[in-house]
Amino acid sequence: MAPPAARLARVSRAVTFSACHRLHSKSLSNEENLKLFGKCNNPNGHGHNYKVIVTVRGEIDPVSGMVINLTDLKEYMQEAIMEPLDHKNLDKDVPYFAEVVSTTENLAVFIWENLKKLLPVGTLYKVKVYETDQNIVVYKGEEIMSEK
Numbered sequence: 001m002a003p004p005a006a007r008l009a010r011v012s013r014a015v016t017f018s019a020c021h022r023l024h025s026k027s028l029s030n031e032e033n034l035k036l037f038g039k040c041n042n043p044n045g046h047g048h049n050y051k052v053i054v055t056v057r058g059e060i061d062p063v064s065g066m067v068i069n070l071t072d073l074k075e076y077m078q079e080a081i082m083e084p085l086d087h088k089n090l091d092k093d094v095p096y097f098a099e100v101v102s103t104t105e106n107l108a109v110f111i112w113e114n115l116k117k118l119l120p121v122g123t124l125y126k127v128k129v130y131e132t133d134q135n136i137v138v139y140k141g142e143e144i145m146s147e148k
């Protein structure tokens, strides 16, 4: 008899955190920053209640019945998202954003890179960040190769 087919599934978990930031690029003048980012360039910043949904993809283990133990995923997300970001000024408290503009796109990349170090290789599938209910970024680890 043929062995049962391996089944792939995607498992997601959400967290929310609060942080403030200012959109400001060191590559631009103050005038250019104001023109590009508008109110989001306010020198004293502004805050968001971010929501992050992390999705892991893998085989449903026939013994455990799980792709990943959600209790483990909770701990990884605590370490990769909550500890560095919750109740922080992203630009001043998180060294990564000293040189990188704290857009939601870059926040999704930061979270991806942090999680990738903790999860089993190849299982991280998607990081979805809600800056607001209306402003949403998805990052799936994709890179565009430079021609240099």
Ligand SMILES: Nc1nc2c(c(=O)[nH]1)N=C([C@H](O)[C@H](O)COP(=O)(O)OP(=O)(O)OP(=O)(O)O)CN2
Pocket: 023, 040, 046, 102, 103, 104, 105, 131, 132, 134, 135
């Ligand atoms: N591509 C991106 N554009 C913008 C980002 C971003 O992360 N990536 N971020 C911002 C600001 O951080 C800002 O907080 C969002 O401003 P806005 O769209 O005006 O959202 P508001 O909730 O303040 O306004 P609503 O009109 O209620 O949506 C800007 N751009």
Ligand SMILES: [Zn+2]
Pocket: 021, 040, 046, 047, 048, 131
């Ligand atoms: Zn913002």
